[in-house]
Amino acid sequence: MNNTSCEQNRMLMDIGIIDFTLVELTLYLDTHPHDKQAMEYFNHYARIKHQMVKDFSARYYPLTKDASTETREWKWALAPMPWENAANPVMEGGCK
Numbered sequence: 751m752n753n754t755s756c757e758q759n760r761m762l763m764d765i766g767i768i769d770f771t772l773v774e775l776t777l778y779l780d781t782h783p784h785d786k787q788a789m790e791y792f793n794h795y796a797r798i799k800h801q802m803v804k805d806f807s808a809r810y811y812p813l814t815k816d817a818s819t820e821t822r823e824w825k826w827a828l829a830p831m832p833w834e835n836a837a838n839p840v841m842e843g844g845c846k
Contacts, residue, residue, distance in 0.1 A: 761806050765813070768799040 775792040782788060803813050811829040 758806075758810050761802065761809075765799065765802050765806060768795055768802060771795050772799060 772792065772795055775788060775795065779785065779788055779792060807813060813829075
């Protein structure tokens with residue numbers, strides 16, 4: 751497996767971890783809307799995710815159609831289709 755796809759998979763996995771954290775914080779905040787510390791955590795991780803998605807989109811392809819990549823090329827169609835990623839080499843130890 752080449753380094754580019756290993757790095758790409760690693761970045762996607764990291765974005766997924768942050769996204770999971772944001773979902774969990776959202777569920778917590780739904781039941782504890784006045785918890786200021788949880789809101790600070792949510793805002794912190796939302797900023798991190800925004801930057802990670804921006805970095806990934808600039809380097810590979812946009813993860814959403816509205817992701818700004820500061821380019822004149824339409825890269826949305828360059829993303830692999832969900833069925834094209836049958837295995838995750840990061841999870842299977844294929845990337846070092």
